[in-house]
Amino acid sequence: MRVVNSAAALRGFPRAVLLRVLLRSLLIQGSWNYRSLIGGGFAYAMLPVLRFLYRDRPAELQAAVARHSELFNSHPYLSPLALGAVSVLEDVERPEVVARFKSAVRGSLGTLGDRLVWAGWRPVCALFALLLVALNVPWWVAVFLFLLIYNAGHFALRWWSFSFGLTHGKHVGEELRKKPVQKVQHWLDFAGALLVGALLPLMIARPAFPGWGGTLWELALIVGAILGMRFGGRVRTPVALVLSLATIIALLVSAL
Amino acid sequence: MNWIAVGAFGGVVGLDATSFAQTMISRPLVAATLTAAVAGRPGEGLLLGSILELFALVILPVGAARYPESGTAAVATTTAYLVATPLLSPAVLLLAVLFSLLWEYVCGITVVMTRRFNEKYVHLELDAAAPDRTLERRHWIAVFVDFARAFAVTLAGALIGALALRGLAELWSLNATVAPAILSIGISCMVGASLPLFGGLRERKLAFGLGVVCGLLILLLR
Numbered sequence: 434m435r436v437v438n439s440a441a442a443l444r445g446f447p448r449a450v451l452l453r454v455l456l457r458s459l460l461i462q463g464s465w466n467y468r469s470l471i472g473g474g475f476a477y478a479m480l481p482v483l484r485f486l487y488r489d490r491p492a493e494l495q496a497a498v499a500r501h502s503e504l505f506n507s508h509p510y511l512s513p514l515a516l517g518a519v520s521v522l523e524d525v526e527r528p529e530v531v532a533r534f535k536s537a538v539r540g541s542l543g544t545l546g547d548r549l550v551w552a553g554w555r556p557v558c559a560l561f562a563l564l565l566v567a568l569n570v571p572w573w574v575a576v577f578l579f580l581l582i583y584n585a586g587h588f589a590l591r592w593w594s595f596s597f598g599l600t601h602g603k604h605v606g607e608e609l610r611k612k613p614v615q616k617v618q619h620w621l622d623f624a625g626a627l628l629v630g631a632l633l634p635l636m637i638a639r640p641a642f643p644g645w646g647g648t649l650w651e652l653a654l655i656v657g658a659i660l661g662m663r664f665g666g667r668v669r670t671p672v673a674l675v676l677s678l679a680t681i682i683a684l685l686v687s688a689l
Numbered sequence: 690m691n692w693i694a695v696g697a698f699g700g701v702v703g704l705d706a707t708s709f710a711q712t713m714i715s716r717p718l719v720a721a722t723l724t725a726a727v728a729g730r731p732g733e734g735l736l737l738g739s740i741l742e743l744f745a746l747v748i749l750p751v752g753a754a755r756y757p758e759s760g761t762a763a764v765a766t767t768t769a770y771l772v773a774t775p776l777l778s779p780a781v782l783l784l785a786v787l788f789s790l791l792w793e794y795v796c797g798i799t800v801v802m803t804r805r806f807n808e809k810y811v812h813l814e815l816d817a818a819a820p821d822r823t824l825e826r827r828h829w830i831a832v833f834v835d836f837a838r839a840f841a842v843t844l845a846g847a848l849i850g851a852l853a854l855r856g857l858a859e860l861w862s863l864n865a866t867v868a869p870a871i872l873s874i875g876i877s878c879m880v881g882a883s884l885p886l887f888g889g890l891r892e893r894k895l896a897f898g899l900g901v902v903c904g905l906l907i908l909l910l911r
Contacts, residue, residue, distance in 0.1 A: 459710045464831035466807035473811040477828040480821050498820040502811075509711055547751050555713070556746050556886050562718055566739045568907070572731040576722050583713050626893035629884045630900020631907070636873075636880055638908050650870060654877040661881025662890050666747030672878045673744070673790045679871045680787060687862040 446485060446520065453481040454520060455595050458513045469504045471512070476501035478512070482520045500528055506539045508546020510590045515542060517598025518605045526603070534603050541606070545614065550590070553621035558583040560628035567635040633658055690728070695768045696844035698724065702760040703839020707750075707800070708832050715760030717741035717789075724767040733777055734767050740786050740872065741766070743879035747886065757793030758800055761843045765792055768843075769850025773858055779868035780861040784854050786872065792846045799842045807831050 461474035476483075479501050487494035507515050515538055522531045562579035601608045637654045661668050698720075705715040713719060718738040725734020745759040766789035774781040811831060816823040861868075887893055 460708065460828070460832065462711075463708045463835070464807045464811045464828045465707055466804050466811055468808045468812060473807075473824065473828060473831070476824055480825065484821060495815070495817060495820045498815060498824055502815075502824065547749065551749050551751065552886055556883060558713075559716060559718065559742055559746055560883065563739055563742060566718075566735060568911075572722055572726065572735040575735065576719050579716075580713065580719065587712065622887040622893060623896045625887035626884060626896035627900040627903070629880060629887070630897040630902075631904040632880055632900075633877070634901060634904035634908055636877055650873070654873055657874045657877035658881035661878040662884045663881075665882050665885030665889070666749075668878055668882050669744060669747055672875050672882075673787070676783070676871055676875045677787055680783060683863050683867055683871070684857065684860050687860050 445524070446482065450481045450485050451517075451520070451595075451599070454478055454516055455513055455591070457481070458509075458516055458591065458595070461507075461512045462509055469502060470506040471509075472502050472505045475505045475512070475516070478516055479519065479523075482523060486523060496528075497523070500532065503532075504539075505535055507542040508550060510550055510587060511542045511546045511594050513591050513595035514598040514605060515539075517595045517600075518602050519598075521599060521602040530603075538606065541609075545609075548618060549614070549621070550587075553618060553625070554586050555583065557621055557625045557628065558586075560625060560632060564628055564632055564635070567632060690768060690772055692844060692847065694727070695724070695764065695847050696840040698727075699761045699764045699843020699847075700836040700840035702764055703758070703796075703843070704832065704836050706758060706760050706839075708835045717745050717759050717763035720760045721763040721767040724764050725771060728771045730771060733770070733782075736777075737767055737770060737782060737785060737789075738763060740782075740876060741789055743876060743883070744786075744790060746879070746883045755801055756797060757790075758796035759789075759793050761796045761839050762789045762793040762846060765789075765843045765846025766850055768847035769854050772847075772851040773854035778858065779865065779872070780863075781854055781858045783868040783872050784857050784861075785850070786875070788850050788853060792850065795846070796839075796842050799838050803831075803835055803838050806834060 457478040457480070461471050461478050463477070464473040465471060466473070476498055480498070483494060483497045483501070487497060501519075505515075515535065518538070519531060519535060522534055526534075558579055561582070562575050565575040565578065597608070598605055637651055637658070661672075702715045702720045705712055714723070716738075718735075718741075721738030721741060722731055722734040725731050725737070728734075741759060741763050748756050748759070750756055766785050769788065770781060770785040773785075811827050813827075884890060884893070884897065887896075890897060
């Protein structure tokens with residue numbers, strides 16, 4: 434809050450304008466399309482700042498709306514970083530500089546968010562919830578804790594990235610490189626692998642349905658898990674096909 | 690079953706997946722459990738949602754890639770499961786998992802169609818008199834279209850799924866252990882498949898080994 438306050442005062446933006454931008458960033462993917470990706474959403478989220486800056490200049494407002502509707506992409510949780518930085522730049526830089534900045538950050542914000550959130554924080558939180566399910570906690574505990582823990586990180590990241598963008602403006606790239614991103618990713622990977630390791634024995638030794646199990650099947654499940662570990666996400670479709678085939682055979686045998 | 694409520698929840702789940710906030714109520718674990726909880730059978734929803742979550746874990750929505758939409762499919766499938774069987778049935782659960790994996794692709798196709806619509810609609814020329822208002826209106830209409838899409842695909846999935854699961858479940862007469870056996874193989878594969886997300890066995894053998902020890906200790910102590 435302090436960062437947004439000071440940055441707002443520094444740049445002359447009212448706090449309400451910046452908060453509106455942050456809230457609108459929740460809808461940044463609302464008009465996602467293959468031509469401008471989240472370009473339309475970016476312009477939508479920027480509108481409070483653009484209206485404030487060009488309040489008496491409709492022609493410039495029109496030009497700014499058109500400029501910001503152009504191609505842009507970012508991880509949704511890191512888009513407030515770009516919004517904060519571009520809000521600052523829009524006030525002090527020429528449109529070409531703003532466009533170059535947007536073009537420079539769009540790839541890295543996407544990759545960073547994909548690595549940290551989609552391939553890190555989200556599967557870690559989901560595996561934690563699945564571990565709770567395997568430990569037979571009440572359903573609402575697993576669901577509530579998953580949503581609580583995940584979204585604590587999610588909204589903290591949105592808030593931090595907006596403040597970071599407002600504070601550092603066009604220097605966000607250099608400042609971001611000083612942050613211990615690799616270390617965070619390492620610990621997320623460590624936690625994820627630990628959770629997979631903890632979950633496997635529980636899944637194999639304690640089948641989901643009572644009265645079912647046996648050494649031979651446990652062996653089959655271990656082989657299944659090893660195949661999964663070897664091929665990763667590529668096993669998804671083959672597994673679905675094998676399960677479908679087995680089910681069709683079972684249905685045919687039933688019908689005979 | 691209140692079908693309008695099912696469609697509306699599917700709509701909200703569909704919005705959460707991309708258009709609004711991504712708070713992860715669109716994860717199968719959450720979407721399936723909440724759907725079943727409303728019907729008073731949260732345990733079965735949690736079981737179905739957990740299995741579907743394992744299949745969804747390895748899907749990464751990276752860049753402009755096209756991917757199946759697991760959240761709306763989970764709501765549709767859970768509803769279909771609840772309609773098809775009044776009690777926990779491993780056979781119907783197996784059929785429901787397979788139906789969901791299929792329906793995810795149908796949902797994914799509708800996402801692509803919505804994005805194609807946005808491509809044309811959002812890029813129409815802006816009204817010169819009030820470009821900001823035009824942009825806002827189009828953005829909100831795009832969000833509404835996404836909600837309507839998710840509503841429709843959830844409702845259609847629930848209805849088709851209920852009919853399919855009911856019909857196929859009547860055919861199933863095998864020993865009660867067959868369906869869990871088939872499902873468990875899939876579950877163990879997908880748990881293993883999530884390890885490469887974190888660097889794979891070679892990179893993370895210490896963490897993975899520690900996890901296995903923890904899992905075995907839990908088994909011994911409980």
